[in-house]
Amino acid sequence: MRFDLVTLNLVLAIAETRNITRAAEREHLALAAASKRLKDLETRLGVQLFERRARGVETTEAGRALVRHIRSLNASLHALESEVVEFSRGIKGHLRVAANAAAIAESLPGDLAAFSREHPQIRISLEDLTSAEVQAAVADGRADVGIFVGPATDGRLSTWPYRAGDLAVALPRGHVLAGSGQALTFDQLLDFDIVGLPSGASVHQRMLQRALEAGRTLNARLQVRGFDAIAQLVDAGLGVAVLPAAVARRFERLFAIEVRPLDEPWAHRRYLLAARSQPVLPTVVQRFIDALVARAAEA
Structure with a gap:
């Protein structure tokens, strides 16, 4: 069955305006012609x-x-047009990367910079998503490569080991749990308000699961996007947080917070690279994955 873009865009306009007359005007069609197109399509x-x-x-x-x-088709057409136009400017490929916030904050910038230096004719776009959103974006074709905290839960993906990192606890200075320098268990945090990332973030899902296993309630009072916002809220005394250790240590120098190790098996996390499963990966995607796997092995 063939579709023409004029009719498809008319359908989109009708859905958005909820009015066939206004949709016809928006798409520069006569009302009778628009009605006929819709009837024929149905x-x-x-x-x-x-x-x-x-x-x-x-x-x-x-x-x-x-x-x-x-909408997905229009987005793909726009990306197609943008990418093809870039070939006239010397760009030889466009790589869409989706990654969770922890990977972006901990290790990805250096690897992206190294890849860009070695492949200056490949343009990279990066989107910050939760681990669950990363998997969906790659599986649905909205991103070429994903980087997230395992395990992988979407069977449409192929994955490769990337890097590892640890989680730590961020406390306001002067907090009742601060001062000793010893590691904390997650059970000790459940008596306090938790500041964290939104639902769908791997660390939030892990904390929620652990609280349920302990028969406790996760007091996730404040959920924000961005580790800097979390650190500032902890600094203000609005709760405690679980953050990537490397990120937390950086913020310890900027805000009035104290960082303590998190003594939990799940505090050590492994990041995965993912691409949509297919017999042969696009050359740009394969080259990017090989480069990041190699850099992770060297590290």
């Missing part, structure tokens, strides 16, 4: 995409599914 698909109401139209379940794919 006939070909064998489903109703919109329900006509007194105040406009409502998208059906089938219509919402189609709209999701249209």
Whole structure:
């Protein structure tokens, strides 16, 4: 079944405006032509995409599914156009990388810089996502390579070991748990408010799981994106936090916080590189994965 972009963009416009007349105007179509295009598409698909109401139209379940794919298609077309245009400027490839915040904060910048120096004609774009979001982005084709904290939970991915890191506890200076310099267990933190990353972040999911196993409640009162925001909230005395140790040590020099080791088996974490499973990876993707695996082995 063939689709034309004019009709698909009309469907998107109707869904967004909830009005066929306004959608036709937006897409520079006569109302009669727009109505015919919509009717023909619904006939070909064998489903109703919109329900006509007194105040406009409502998208059906089938219509919402189609709209999701249209948006994904438009994003891919935009990326295609941008990437092809870049070839005229000497760019030979575009690599979309999605990584979780800890990987970006701990080790990824140096590896990206080294790869860019060795491959100046490959443009890299980087998106900060939770580990769960990274896996979904790679599996759905919105990113070429993902970097996240294992384990991998999406069967559509192939993974490679990358780097490792430890978690630590950040406390406000003067906190009742501060001062001794000894490692803390996670159970000791459950009596206090927790400042952390949003749901979906690997460390949040791990803390939630551990609290449930202990029959306790995770007092995740403040959830923000960004380790610097977490450190500032801990500095303000609004809770305690579990952060990548390397990141926490950097913030210890900037804010009034104290960093202590976290004495838990899951405090030692391994990062994974991931790409969508396929018989042969694109050359740029394979080259990037090989480079990062090699640098991690050297480290």
